[in-house]
Amino acid sequence: MAKKTHVTTTINGQQVEFLCEARQSLLEVLRDVLHLTGSKEGCNNGNCGACTVLLDGLPVDSCLVLGVEVEAAEITTIEGVAQDSCLHPIQQCFLEDAALQCGVCTPGFIMTAKALLDRDPNPSEEEIRFQLAGNLCRCTGYDKIVRAVQDAGQIMGNQRGATSAAAQANGSRASKAKARAGSK
């Protein structure tokens, strides 16, 4: 038996501890040790992106990361994208826009799309295609995926706008209240 290393990391907001051999990839750890089987193994050499997870906020191919490298890291997998029983807008739009057929590439696409839209909910089509170039799909021909990402971006942008408008409204109410208090 090869020597195993004890690793403590954060996955989908929860602290997780696991034992792994140095040769095991993060993808093997996620799937075989932690039974988080949403991340898929496609090519296992960094070409297809089916195993994409977010490592400290950045999309990476989990087949090209060693389990022992993620000590004290923050990882988000496809299992951490939906909140409670509520699908994330990207997941909802992939469903509604039929942006998947066999579905093997979908978790990876959603993770990369999430990294992209979290940064900018309104990317150009060219930017979407460029940033998703590390994710391969052999079913859809990509157009429906691009459309789903655009639609999800619109929802996320609106949500963000609504949140910041609410914050602004709260802020201006608070400052008006403060001004009134000050004038007394």
Added chain:
Amino acid sequence: MKDFEFQTATTVDEAVSLLAARGERAKVLTGGTDLLVQLREGMREADMIVDVKKIDELMQLAYAADKGLTLGAAVPCYRIYGNSEIAAAYPALADSARIIGGWQIQSRASVGGNLCNSSPAADTIPSLIALDAVCHLAGPQGRRTVPVAEFCTAPGKNVLGRGEILATLVFPAPADNSGSAYLRFIPRNEMDIAVAGAGSWVRLNAAGDTIEAARVALAAVAPKPLAATSVSEFLAGRPAVEQTYEEAAELAKNAATPISDKRGTADYRRHLAGVLTRRTLAIAVARARGQQL
């Protein structure tokens, strides 16, 4: 993948002593995007992997307009093009960093790793040569410097000795009226290995109509990344016009000594070396004149 011992080095000295003790059986890990594939596919073997991403010196990215750029060997590509000041000062480097693999690869892969992997088709190396970068190496015998143009020796081979690592790449401060560019040709839009590539750097006179100095380097047309000195020497003192780039392209074709393989024939690669030289010179000159490209 065969199991190995995993070590995380936190200082250069620690990495050097771990590597010196194991020699060829120990490998340096930065982003792992080449190394882990090679280990998995049996192209390389290792008893020990030394992760160098916790060494501050190898993770530094320090730029000052008057001093130049110090790029730690383990800095991932996204940090280079993500820094608008550095991308503007060394556009060829940013061009290269932006097209290596996809986003997932760029989150991890380092320019230093691309150099140490020493592929003749490496996308960063022509840019490093064109930008006159110098390798700062650390080994059991101490420190030394080697120009990037002299670093690679053969496909997958370089000047690193037993226990020696690449610590940083140091770039001179960007000269006034200078510009650079990297282009590669691949049959797909993204995510492929160069059939051929070219990196060009030019410095123009104050009027912006004459090339005072230039450096051109080529990828995937020789057993190692090629500093096309005949092209660079020809360009010095020539007018910055299309005719000059056409003539430089002919010289680049003559400098290339490509092979035929699954990515392209020798003739095709020679042709590409010319086309890419001409195009990168035009972009480098436009950038030197202050155009945003």
